Amino acid sequence: MSRDAELKRILVTGGLGYIGSHVVLSLLLSGRYLPVVIDNCHNAFPEAVKRCNEIARDEMGADAPQATFHRADLREPETIEAVFAEYKAAGGIWGVVHLAALKAVGESSELPTQYYKVNVAGSISLLEAMAKNDCNNFVFSSSATVYGTPAVIPIPETSPLQPESVYGRTKAMVEWILQDICRSGTDERPSPLKAVSVRYFNPAGAHPSGKLGEEPRGKPGNLLPLLAQMAVGREKSELKVFGNDYPGSPDGTCVRDYLHIMDLAEGHVLSLDAMAVAESEKNIFSKCDPKKDGFYRAFNLGRGAGQSVLTMIAAMRKASGFEYKYEIVGRRTGDVPDLTANPALAEAELGFLAKRDLEEMCRDLWNFQTKNPNGYEQTA
Amino acid sequence: MSRDAELKRILVTGGLGYIGSHVVLSLLLSGRYLPVVIDNCHNAFPEAVKRCNEIARDEMGADAPQATFHRADLREPETIEAVFAEYKAAGGIWGVVHLAALKAVGESSELPTQYYKVNVAGSISLLEAMAKNDCNNFVFSSSATVYGTPAVIPIPETSPLQPESVYGRTKAMVEWILQDICRSGTDERPSPLKAVSVRYFNPAGAHPSGKLGEEPRGKPGNLLPLLAQMAVGREKSELKVFGNDYPGSPDGTCVRDYLHIMDLAEGHVLSLDAMAVAESEKNIFSKCDPKKDGFYRAFNLGRGAGQSVLTMIAAMRKASGFEYKYEIVGRRTGDVPDLTANPALAEAELGFLAKRDLEEMCRDLWNFQTKNPNGYEQTA
Numbered sequence: 001m002s003r004d005a006e007l008k009r010i011l012v013t014g015g016l017g018y019i020g021s022h023v024v025l026s027l028l029l030s031g032r033y034l035p036v037v038i039d040n041c042h043n044a045f046p047e048a049v050k051r052c053n054e055i056a057r058d059e060m061g062a063d064a065p066q067a068t069f070h071r072a073d074l075r076e077p078e079t080i081e082a083v084f085a086e087y088k089a090a091g092g093i094w095g096v097v098h099l100a101a102l103k104a105v106g107e108s109s110e111l112p113t114q115y116y117k118v119n120v121a122g123s124i125s126l127l128e129a130m131a132k133n134d135c136n137n138f139v140f141s142s143s144a145t146v147y148g149t150p151a152v153i154p155i156p157e158t159s160p161l162q163p164e165s166v167y168g169r170t171k172a173m174v175e176w177i178l179q180d181i182c183r184s185g186t187d188e189r190p191s192p193l194k195a196v197s198v199r200y201f202n203p204a205g206a207h208p209s210g211k212l213g214e215e216p217r218g219k220p221g222n223l224l225p226l227l228a229q230m231a232v233g234r235e236k237s238e239l240k241v242f243g244n245d246y247p248g249s250p251d252g253t254c255v256r257d258y259l260h261i262m263d264l265a266e267g268h269v270l271s272l273d274a275m276a277v278a279e280s281e282k283n284i285f286s287k288c289d290p291k292k293d294g295f296y297r298a299f300n301l302g303r304g305a306g307q308s309v310l311t312m313i314a315a316m317r318k319a320s321g322f323e324y325k326y327e328i329v330g331r332r333t334g335d336v337p338d339l340t341a342n343p344a345l346a347e348a349e350l351g352f353l354a355k356r357d358l359e360e361m362c363r364d365l366w367n368f369q370t371k372n373p374n375g376y377e378q379t380a
Numbered sequence: 381m382s383r384d385a386e387l388k389r390i391l392v393t394g395g396l397g398y399i400g401s402h403v404v405l406s407l408l409l410s411g412r413y414l415p416v417v418i419d420n421c422h423n424a425f426p427e428a429v430k431r432c433n434e435i436a437r438d439e440m441g442a443d444a445p446q447a448t449f450h451r452a453d454l455r456e457p458e459t460i461e462a463v464f465a466e467y468k469a470a471g472g473i474w475g476v477v478h479l480a481a482l483k484a485v486g487e488s489s490e491l492p493t494q495y496y497k498v499n500v501a502g503s504i505s506l507l508e509a510m511a512k513n514d515c516n517n518f519v520f521s522s523s524a525t526v527y528g529t530p531a532v533i534p535i536p537e538t539s540p541l542q543p544e545s546v547y548g549r550t551k552a553m554v555e556w557i558l559q560d561i562c563r564s565g566t567d568e569r570p571s572p573l574k575a576v577s578v579r580y581f582n583p584a585g586a587h588p589s590g591k592l593g594e595e596p597r598g599k600p601g602n603l604l605p606l607l608a609q610m611a612v613g614r615e616k617s618e619l620k621v622f623g624n625d626y627p628g629s630p631d632g633t634c635v636r637d638y639l640h641i642m643d644l645a646e647g648h649v650l651s652l653d654a655m656a657v658a659e660s661e662k663n664i665f666s667k668c669d670p671k672k673d674g675f676y677r678a679f680n681l682g683r684g685a686g687q688s689v690l691t692m693i694a695a696m697r698k699a700s701g702f703e704y705k706y707e708i709v710g711r712r713t714g715d716v717p718d719l720t721a722n723p724a725l726a727e728a729e730l731g732f733l734a735k736r737d738l739e740e741m742c743r744d745l746w747n748f749q750t751k752n753p754n755g756y757e758q759t760a
């Protein structure tokens with residue numbers, strides 16, 4: 001397609017996952033980017049790319065850009081190199097959105113070597129492959145968990161990185177590595193890498209088409225997918241609320257900053273847009289000292305509105321009609337009382353604003369769950 | 381040899397380097413360990429192992445244990461796996477002393493991706509290979525540079541890790557990774573890994589035989605090898621002293637804690653000895669909380685005696701008879717005023733005491749330099 005030649009090709013690692021697939025869709029819908037998806041299918045299905053392409057055709061017509069998929073694993077750098085090589089003749093890969101990672105906080109303390117291997121060593125291999133292929137625009141999926149237990153709520157980006165889990169440390173380490181690479185080199189030959197870390201708060205919901213959503217293997221580890229699967233009758237376990245004596249919370253339960261998955265996904269597109277601004281124009285790196293900071297920035301992607309666990313249960317009851325029964329039990333080790341973003345920097349610099357509200361998140365999640373009661377596999 | 385069957389086999393990564401080769405020699409001389417050396421020969425020569433074996437025979441007789449050498453690179457995990465496999469039938473490898481790393485602070489800010497690849501990703505691969513081969517004793521070569529600019533001199537091990545260079549961050553990250561692995565697992569299946577990080581202060585000198593010493597490729601980056609090469613007429617460049625206005629120093633120049641390389645090397649043997657103590661007996665991990673700390677400890681290896689740059693120049697003049705001319709220039713970015721260890725913990729727990737004094741360091745360095753004016757390569 002001649003139109004594709006004008007699009008910037010973006011490698012999306014982990015592009016089959018919940019966040020990854022919505023990022024792929026947002027890239028397609030932007031009309032500016034052409035996603036090349038890689039994933040090892042550890043916890044995700046190639047069906048997700050098909051659905052992204054289908055939604056893009058539904059919304060943009062038959063000549064909508066279409067994502068391609070390659071099965072590849074960051075632990076096997078030669079498979080990543082092969083993908084870069086494949087697109088070299090066609091103009092190469094302009095940028096990378098790096099989401100591939102192991103992501104379960106609890107599991108990370110049991111399997112730290114695997115987490116460091118995939119999340120840290122895998123990122124280093126990817127950055128090495130990018131340098132070899134002169135690909136210099138990088139968006140990294142970081143997490144609010146890098147802040148540990150923050151002193152200030154809502155949390156500004158200047159809050160120190162003091163992660164309290166192995167998972168959190170893998171994310172913080174990659175941020176430090178990125179910054180070091182961005183500010184490396186000499187005066188004559190500064191590093192060509194530009195990088196943005198986006199620190200996710202709590203993504204929720206699904207694309208409103210009901211074709212794309214969160215499809216965890218096994219019992220969901222996060223609250224909203226668990227509530228959705230309970231309401232649809234797929235998950236039968238009891239609902240436990242860990243602690244209702246947290247100070248500062250309206251009802252004593254933990255407070256999190258939920259944002260719609262499509263808002264979060266669009267934050268990645270905005271980050272790439274910001275990196276694409278010419279160096280001669282005002283851009284997000286204009287104020288960076290090349291030696292001290294490098295062309296590296298980190299932004300919170302959140303709504304700035306904290307929601308307690310009980311608020312979320314009530315919102316999902318409203319969306320699904322399901323009467324949840326829950327038990328209040330003791331606090332869970334490692335839970336931070338409140339993780340609410342200060343989203344002002346991302347709004348000012350990226351133009352990022354999470355517009356979709358809690359009702360929309362729950363409605364879209366429920367729409368996806370009822371249309372895909374058993375997930376992608378069975379409907380593919 | 382029947383005697384070898386009673387020795388614990390120790391993989392020494394980077395075992396051809398300055399510190400590595402003296403560690404190999406100390407392991408041989410201990411009569412308790414049998415070193416298996418791996419090295420990629422990036423900055424070192426196989427000749428070093430031959431010399432270790434020769435010194436061991438000189439001191440222990442014809443049936444002295446002998447180290448073996450394998451050329452292998454941590455960036456190619458299959459070469460490491462092959463070494464573990466080779467010794468499997470013969471009882472396997474009991475422990476690892478991990479020294480292989482890129483180590484130039486200045487270069488690390490120019491080539492961060494390489495430093496993270498070798499030092500961090502390489503360590504992760506090694507730890508993965510160890511776990512697969514049920515090898516659970518690990519001594520890691522860390523560095524005083526993990527302390528950054530410490531608030532308290534002499535520096536205790538409880539000083540926070542706040543490294544100020546890429547090199548320092550690679551060392552701190554591996555320490556964090558080690559601790560996370562040591563405290564991982566579940567109550568029923570805790571991690572089998574025991575690890576000790578040894579934080580080096582400034583190693584100096586050589587084995588008194590004059591057969592083993594520091595043999596840097598190119599212009600020496602450290603003060604003492606530079607002084608030795610200047611005195612022997614090999615290095616012609618001018619001597620610059622960076623800053624003489626540091627507060628707290630007797631003459632205003634930077635203060636470092638030099639210790640004899642054989643003392644430092646013996647600290648590794650003592651660390652392995654400490655890890656070999658049965659779990660039922662009092663050992664260095666007895667006070668560790670398995671969940672919070674894991675079986676992980678970190679120790680300073682230093683003398684606890686700070687020496688200024690000008691003191692070192694005077695000491696080398698005394699040893700070599702060479703009249704050094706030097707120029708005082710401005711402070712160098714990144715230099716910390718004083719890095720002097722508090723060595724009390726290593727003495728109390730490992731029985732480590734750096735006995736050899738500054739005169740001995742300079743004498744042994746000068747002995748090596750005069751016997752090997754052009755290094756290993758030309759005399760091999």
